[in-house]
Amino acid sequence: MKNITLLLILFSTSNIMAQPNCESFKYYGDMIKYEACQKAMEIKGHYQFSKEYQTILDKAIAIDPTYDYPYWAKSVAYLKSGDFVTWKKLIDKAVELNPIGHLGYRGWCRYQFFRDYKGSIEDIEKLDSLVDYDIGHSQNGTYHLNIAKGLCYKGIGEREKAIGILEKQIDLNEKQDFIGAYDYLHLGVLYYETEKFEKAIEMFTKQAETNDLAENHYYLALTYRELDRLTEYKSSLKTAKERYLDGKKMSDPYSNPMDKIYLEDIESELKNG
Structure with a gap:
């Protein structure tokens, strides 16, 4: 039960962390991104599938087309609605602008929704190559991304490689007293x-x-x-x-x-x- 509670805390935290800190842009003197961020934050209280929600994010993109957050936020609504073509265009743009921030999310979605095992492996391994810290968990908090990667290797028939990946990550999870629900x-x-x-x-x-x-x-x-x-x-x-x-x-x-x-x-x- 302890592990499940921790997963719920992680999931809640991941949603909070997804909200950008607009003040950080202002602190570093990037007033264009600060303005775009402030505009994007006006989506609070609006339904994801509403015209208002999408229009606000479009305005944020118009202010700064290099700001990744509005593309990601727009993509989530399209993913949930089943418009995967539009989701892919938007999330690809977010990854292009901020690979460290979005590769894990795209990789997880490729696994969870599309069983695009090779694409998911590519994203997760690319993220791992870009950072020198733990790459974290899936968007829903169920799996460490390395567990998801191992399952993708199983999906393409490389079971022994999958076993090695899961064994290694589970060993790390046990040391942290944080075992996933299905590990x-x-x-x-x-x-x-x-x-x-x-x-x-x-x-x-x-x-x-x-x-x-x-x-x-x-x-x-x-x-x-x-x-x-x-x-x-x-x-x-x-x-x-x-x-x-x-x-x-x-x-x-x-x-x-x-x-x-x-x-x-x-x-x-x-x-x-």
Whole structure:
């Protein structure tokens, strides 16, 4: 529960941090950006999909076309509305103007919304090459960006590389006492898929201790089946169904997370098992 609370704090903080500090431009004598920033901040209180919201940001861009924030803010509304072509044009411009500020966000969106694994890897690795500090977490706070990168490598079939990336980042996360909601699960599934069954069980056990999910017990059952431990296989499937019906399952309001399962998956396995 502690880790989940930390994730919520991080998510809240990330939204606050997204708001620019206009006074910093004034302090450094960049009055054009200061004026553009002040104009952009007039979006507060306006609905993202409203004409007023977009018009204010257009005016900010007119004041200073080199200011990245209005392009990013406009892009978010288009992403949420499903206009991905316009989103891409706007976020690409924001990245061009401020790569360190927006590469992580674009990389995460490429993974979360489009399963553009190669594009996501490119953005995250580019960001990592530009900074000498921790590259941070996904926009929704669920994953460290390195975990997301590892999942992208899994997505393109490079499972062993994915395992190495997840192992390294999870080790760092454990030292900071900040494990992501699904970190152990994803690594456990990778171990299962590469026939490292004992390691898979270890990860699924850790996942159950931090954030007990239907997916965790489902993949644990599959692992037990491979080891011919049929009593534990059936027990884990029953627990998976219980967790699922209790609503304890992977979720994302915008897309289906990697390794997510459905009730029919569990029931099919129960029937065939």
